[in-house]
Amino acid sequence: MSSEKSTESQPAAKTTTSTKTQKTTQKATKKKAAKKKAAKKKASQKVELPSLDYDDMREQLAEWYSHQQRELPWREIKDPYATWVSEIMLQQTRVATVIPYFLRFMERFPTVTELANADLDDVLAQWSGLGYYRRARHLHAGAQEVVERFGGELPANHKELLSIKGIGRYTAGAIASIAFDLPYPAVDGNVYRIFSRIACLDDPVNSPALHRTCEAIASQIVQGESPGDLTQAMMELGALVCTPKSPACLLCPVREHCKAYATGQTLAYPVPKKTTKVRDMTVQWAMLQRDEHILLVQRPADGLFAGLWELPGLYLPHPGPDHTNDLQAHLTSLGLIATLQPEPRHYQHTLSHRRMHIALYQSEAIEGSVSLPPDTFQWVQLDDHPNLPISSITRQVFTSLLREE
Numbered sequence: 001m002s003s004e005k006s007t008e009s010q011p012a013a014k015t016t017t018s019t020k021t022q023k024t025t026q027k028a029t030k031k032k033a034a035k036k037k038a039a040k041k042k043a044s045q046k047v048e049l050p051s052l053d054y055d056d057m058r059e060q061l062a063e064w065y066s067h068q069q070r071e072l073p074w075r076e077i078k079d080p081y082a083t084w085v086s087e088i089m090l091q092q093t094r095v096a097t098v099i100p101y102f103l104r105f106m107e108r109f110p111t112v113t114e115l116a117n118a119d120l121d122d123v124l125a126q127w128s129g130l131g132y133y134r135r136a137r138h139l140h141a142g143a144q145e146v147v148e149r150f151g152g153e154l155p156a157n158h159k160e161l162l163s164i165k166g167i168g169r170y171t172a173g174a175i176a177s178i179a180f181d182l183p184y185p186a187v188d189g190n191v192y193r194i195f196s197r198i199a200c201l202d203d204p205v206n207s208p209a210l211h212r213t214c215e216a217i218a219s220q221i222v223q224g225e226s227p228g229d230l231t232q233a234m235m236e237l238g239a240l241v242c243t244p245k246s247p248a249c250l251l252c253p254v255r256e257h258c259k260a261y262a263t264g265q266t267l268a269y270p271v272p273k274k275t276t277k278v279r280d281m282t283v284q285w286a287m288l289q290r291d292e293h294i295l296l297v298q299r300p301a302d303g304l305f306a307g308l309w310e311l312p313g314l315y316l317p318h319p320g321p322d323h324t325n326d327l328q329a330h331l332t333s334l335g336l337i338a339t340l341q342p343e344p345r346h347y348q349h350t351l352s353h354r355r356m357h358i359a360l361y362q363s364e365a366i367e368g369s370v371s372l373p374p375d376t377f378q379w380v381q382l383d384d385h386p387n388l389p390i391s392s393i394t395r396q397v398f399t400s401l402l403r404e405e
């Protein structure tokens with residue numbers, strides 16, 4: 001029997017191997033064809049550069065920026081690291097909000113090396129309240145990479161900048177042009193808005209076609225002796241003059257080139273994107289108190305509020321249950337039996353794509369001990385929260401609780 005089995009299994013094994021090889025070859029051929037197709041598609045999407053007087057626009061922007069630029073702390077230091085930190089902080093965040101965070105961050109981590117050597121929790125604590133914490137984690141990881149690969153100095157090379165974790169096209173362009181005066185554009189929402197108006201570009205603001213055209217236009221602008229000033233001139237024009245809802249065209253240095261202004265359509269550009277739906281979610285948090293300390297647990301390294309600390313609890317699709325059975329079961333899985341007050345406190349918090357409906361249950365008594373790994377939970381005093389890496393909603397909750405005490 002066994003020899004029969006063995007004899008029969010030999011050719012079968014060969015067949016499996018040859019099928020596998022065939023499949024691998026087919027996969028590789030398909031991949032190659034897809035690559036070729038993508039390259040062909042890219043080549044066919046050649047950007048048509050709008051016909052504009054780029055030399056004139058460049059001169060007007062440079063002249064305007066030399067008189068109108070705002071004094072901002074990151075403009076006072078010609079330091080690639082300061083440019084990097086400021087540009088990351090400024091993504092989706094207003095200048096006025098960023099200034100105090102930037103000053104504190106640079107005082108705490110004045111060099112790439114000091115940031116690289118810092119504890120991630122410390123970095124997140126400095127970032128706390130600024131939101132989009134993934135930026136802080138990437139900045140920290142990027143700093144470690146700069147130390148390992150470039151001896152702690154950001155490279156004066158666009159391609160190498162792009163190879164660093166957390167540095168995308170926009171940031172690489174900003175660092176290359178502002179800190180090293182290299183002719184690379186930094187194209188963000190301001191630039192899309194300005195050039196879609198100047199050239200009356202009809203592609204929606206979130207479309208790759210619009211991005212390609214605006215990048216090509218901006219590349220024409222950031223030429224000559226001071227690409228850094230021209231990059232900042234575009235940022236400044238978008239922030240101060242060519243604003244989303246009420247562009248101050250009469251103050252605009254490039255008004256004579258603007259087709260939207262000439263045709264009275266400034267507010268029709270950029271063409272809006274399809275809106276993203278905000279999803280509702282329910283969060284149940286338990287505030288477990290023991291000897292005037294409350295329990296915090298660390299969130300997983302990926303996803304919403306990754307790596308930050310918060311009250312133990314559950315994130316549920318909306319509408320969540322109006323009972324605490326699941327929350328109690330979750331606490332039991334952490335090793336704790338808690339008597340929770342029946343009436344929760346309610347909070348609401350909106351993120352870019354989610355609206356959180358929070359029910360906070362306070363504990364009357366708890367038994368047991370936490371069974372989590374020691375570095376993923378801690379007992380803290382509520383008034384210690386300013387020093388902790390927590391999200392802004394957790395901070396708001398703690399502040400309101402302290403106010404009521």
Ligand code: SF4
Nearest residue numbers: 242249252255258261
């Ligand atoms: S003229 Fe008006 S719409 Fe055109 S770029 Fe200047 S501020 Fe923007």
